[in-house]
Amino acid sequence: MLNNRNIQFVILAITILGLSSCKPQSGEKNEDKFALTPLNYAHKISAKIDSLLTLMTLEEKLGQLSQLNNAGDKHIDSVTINAIRKGEVGSLLINRRNFYSIEERNFYQKLAVEESRLGIPIIFGHDVIHGFRTIFPTSLAQSCTWSPDLVEKGAEVAAREAAAQGVDWAFAPMVDVARDPRWGRIAEGYGEDSYLNAIFGAAVVQGYQGADMSATDRVAACMKHYVGYGAAVGGRGKQFTDISKRTLHEVYLPPFKAGVEQGALTVMTAFNDINGTPATAYTYGIREVLKKEYGFKGFVVSDWDAVKHLLWHGIAADTTDAAQLALNAGVDMEMKTIFYKKLKEALAEGTVAIETIDDAVRRILYVKYKLGLFNRPYVKKDNTKELFLSAAHRKEAREMAAASMVLLQNNNNVLPVTATTKSIAVVGAFANERDVMGWWKSTGKFEDVITAFDGIKSNASNKVAVTDKIMADTDIIIACLGEPSHYFGESRHRADITIPAEQVEFLKSLQKHNKPIVLVVFNGRPLDLSNVTELAQSILIAWHPGSETGNALADVLFGYHNPYAKLTASFPRSVGQVPVYYSRRNSGNPNGNKYVDLSGEPLFPFGFGLSYTTFEYSALEIEKNKIPVNGTLKLSAIITNTGDKDGYEVVQLYVRDLVGSTTRPVKELKGFQKIRLKSGESKRVSFTLSTKELAVLNKNFEPVIEPGGFHVWIASNSTEGLQGEFEIVE
Numbered sequence: 001m002l003n004n005r006n007i008q009f010v011i012l013a014i015t016i017l018g019l020s021s022c023k024p025q026s027g028e029k030n031e032d033k034f035a036l037t038p039l040n041y042a043h044k045i046s047a048k049i050d051s052l053l054t055l056m057t058l059e060e061k062l063g064q065l066s067q068l069n070n071a072g073d074k075h076i077d078s079v080t081i082n083a084i085r086k087g088e089v090g091s092l093l094i095n096r097r098n099f100y101s102i103e104e105r106n107f108y109q110k111l112a113v114e115e116s117r118l119g120i121p122i123i124f125g126h127d128v129i130h131g132f133r134t135i136f137p138t139s140l141a142q143s144c145t146w147s148p149d150l151v152e153k154g155a156e157v158a159a160r161e162a163a164a165q166g167v168d169w170a171f172a173p174m175v176d177v178a179r180d181p182r183w184g185r186i187a188e189g190y191g192e193d194s195y196l197n198a199i200f201g202a203a204v205v206q207g208y209q210g211a212d213m214s215a216t217d218r219v220a221a222c223m224k225h226y227v228g229y230g231a232a233v234g235g236r237g238k239q240f241t242d243i244s245k246r247t248l249h250e251v252y253l254p255p256f257k258a259g260v261e262q263g264a265l266t267v268m269t270a271f272n273d274i275n276g277t278p279a280t281a282y283t284y285g286i287r288e289v290l291k292k293e294y295g296f297k298g299f300v301v302s303d304w305d306a307v308k309h310l311l312w313h314g315i316a317a318d319t320t321d322a323a324q325l326a327l328n329a330g331v332d333m334e335m336k337t338i339f340y341k342k343l344k345e346a347l348a349e350g351t352v353a354i355e356t357i358d359d360a361v362r363r364i365l366y367v368k369y370k371l372g373l374f375n376r377p378y379v380k381k382d383n384t385k386e387l388f389l390s391a392a393h394r395k396e397a398r399e400m401a402a403a404s405m406v407l408l409q410n411n412n413n414v415l416p417v418t419a420t421t422k423s424i425a426v427v428g429a430f431a432n433e434r435d436v437m438g439w440w441k442s443t444g445k446f447e448d449v450i451t452a453f454d455g456i457k458s459n460a461s462n463k464v465a466v467t468d469k470i471m472a473d474t475d476i477i478i479a480c481l482g483e484p485s486h487y488f489g490e491s492r493h494r495a496d497i498t499i500p501a502e503q504v505e506f507l508k509s510l511q512k513h514n515k516p517i518v519l520v521v522f523n524g525r526p527l528d529l530s531n532v533t534e535l536a537q538s539i540l541i542a543w544h545p546g547s548e549t550g551n552a553l554a555d556v557l558f559g560y561h562n563p564y565a566k567l568t569a570s571f572p573r574s575v576g577q578v579p580v581y582y583s584r585r586n587s588g589n590p591n592g593n594k595y596v597d598l599s600g601e602p603l604f605p606f607g608f609g610l611s612y613t614t615f616e617y618s619a620l621e622i623e624k625n626k627i628p629v630n631g632t633l634k635l636s637a638i639i640t641n642t643g644d645k646d647g648y649e650v651v652q653l654y655v656r657d658l659v660g661s662t663t664r665p666v667k668e669l670k671g672f673q674k675i676r677l678k679s680g681e682s683k684r685v686s687f688t689l690s691t692k693e694l695a696v697l698n699k700n701f702e703p704v705i706e707p708g709g710f711h712v713w714i715a716s717n718s719t720e721g722l723q724g725e726f727e728i729v730e
């Protein structure tokens with residue numbers, strides 16, 4: 001006799017069977033004659049999710065909305081284990097430094113899949129920001145390569161290593177546009193420009209998810225932190241942000257839109273208060289813009305404890321209030337705290353509707369499907385040993401690290417170190433520093449890191465003496481200084497953004513040797529270098545380069561890699577200038593952009609970086625000076641390598657909209673190309689600009705292409721270049 005409970009189990013069995021035949025493992029040939037074609041796959045997913053939903057109790061639904069963590073780095077406690085068995089844990093994470101062993105992860109997954117009533121798999125999340133075990137340069141450093149292809153490959157390596165250990169979901173890319181270097185997390189995004197953050201964020205999404213995120217070497221990406229986190233007053237993160245709707249839509253939102261368009265299926269809300277509404281309760285941004293306007297189909301997760309923070313922000317009276325505010329605003333999953341259990345009460349009180357809960361569950365199950373977790377919940381084999389820090393992965397990390405290093409000064413062409421150099425002294429606080437993997441080093445280990453000294457020594461020719469002391473016969477001093485990893489990152493804001501004073505004193509002490517000095521800076525954020533430019537002939541920004549620090553540094557110093565990196569965040573002359581960025585408005589007083597005691601321009605501007613060769617820009621050609629509203633414009637210039645070394649040049653395209661229905665920035669980056677030129681070689685570099693890329697948000701925030709005049713530059717950085725003009729005509 002089939003009683004009600006049996007019927008439930010029959011439905012359950014059909015559902016699970018259906019789920020498990022849902023999608024073959026990527027790379028496995030699917031013999032199943034009922035193979036899901038892309039056409040019906042999406043339909044079948046939603047049908048299966050709906051049927052699963054009908055079986056779920058309220059506790060199981062609320063469980064899917066909860067991401068729990070171990071207490072610290074310890075194993076999961078018995079309370080969580082019981083909750084998993086009851087199907088009340090949707091996701092697990094540990095913290096930014098640790099992830100589960102494969103055994104642990106499979107153990108917890110087995111509790112969910114084989115011991116809970118419905119067997120819904122857990123999604124395991126981790127901060128894979130710029131590497132998992134092989135650590136790449138910090139994200140801001142990576143953006144200075146102006147190479148989305150490199151950044152995508154770096155994300156692929158990180159995904160491969162992370163997925164091998166059982167990470168399903170990486171809490172990256174962070175695409176918070178940042179223009180305040182006091183903010184500790186400026187190091188974690190892709191600089192001051194919205195367009196570049198969009199490009200690099202999309203590259204990371206592609207690198208993490210690939211064409212099919214259910215493949216065994218892919219992870220789900222997470223666009224974060226939604227939204228405007230980088231606008232924190234005084235650079236003090238998690239604080240109030242006063243963001244006009246125009247700045248929100250012109251600067252902070254576009255990178256998230258680009259990530260969603262690239263296929264990102266999770267978004268993490270930020271800690272800041274946006275004009276009086278904390279991001280975790282930001283209904284307008286989450287429901288109106290992200291889910292409705294951008295058509296976001298994945299799920300939104302809060303940041304760590306951020307639902308609880310609604311109490312501290314002072315907009316939630318109690319935990320139930322905090323839970324309903326966040327869920328109703330569109331936050332589908334709660335990280336770390338378990339206030340969402342209180343939604344049961346909110347449901348009873350009528351402040352939350354079951355449909356809202358069901359929509360959140362549906363979104364989470366959808367992502368678990370897309371990840372293939374229903375048919376591949378376990379890590380089946382351990383190939384971490386051959387993957388972690390493999391020669392191929394180290395090679396990628398080394399190439400990216402070298403490509404991210406920005407040469408800001410090179411007086412008398414002290415660099416690259418020449419063959420006549422017989423003795424190099426490598427000194428300073430960072431000469432033997434292994435903690436150069438940034439704040440988000442995931443499972444990277446200090447012993448993995450090639451230090452600056454070791455890298456220079458092992459890559460120098462055997463005719464060159466590399467010492468840690470300055471001798472009478474020392475030919476060149478490499479002074480390695482910078483910011484320790486705890487000087488930047490989360491809640492690591494600085495009011496003084498110079499190189500730590502004791503290190504500057506050390507640099508001053510080197511002057512007495514009367515030797516050429518190369519200052520190598522290991523920094524997280526843009527720094528005020530105005531007090532050291534006279535203390536070294538050359539200044540190389542190395543950032544925190546990761547596992548391959550020393551090898552990459554040697555490649556640049558010895559000229560094996562001719563630097564082409566360019567700044568994606570301005571380096572101010574003084575913290576008193578902050579915020580200072582290239583795409584400022586002109587304001588009504590063009591001469592007003594300066595102080596009585598200081599210029600208004602940064603010391604080193606956006607887009608700036610030197611090479612060991614030189615490039616000349618000439619022969620700007622603009623196809624026509626009038627283009628129709630829906631037209632395109634071709635423009636080009638000749639770039640010549642006028643130096644004696646081959647090298648890459650990042651050619652940049654900027655525009656200025658001279659008259660608009662609202663004021664427009666004095667410059668906006670609209671394109672770039674990285675070209676390689678042999679010494680003496682010339683190449684005509686062409687861009688095609690569509691008027692769509694020149695659309696502005698009118699007073700009603702609708703994108704419109706407005707007729708009118710434009711200036712345009714093909715340039716080597718944001719302060720110079722070949723200037724032309726054109727007009728959009730009705």
Ligand code: GLC
Nearest residue numbers: 095096127171224303304490
């Ligand atoms: C942190 C960070 C966020 C990170 C999360 C999990 O507070 O703000 O970027 O992904 O918690 O570690």
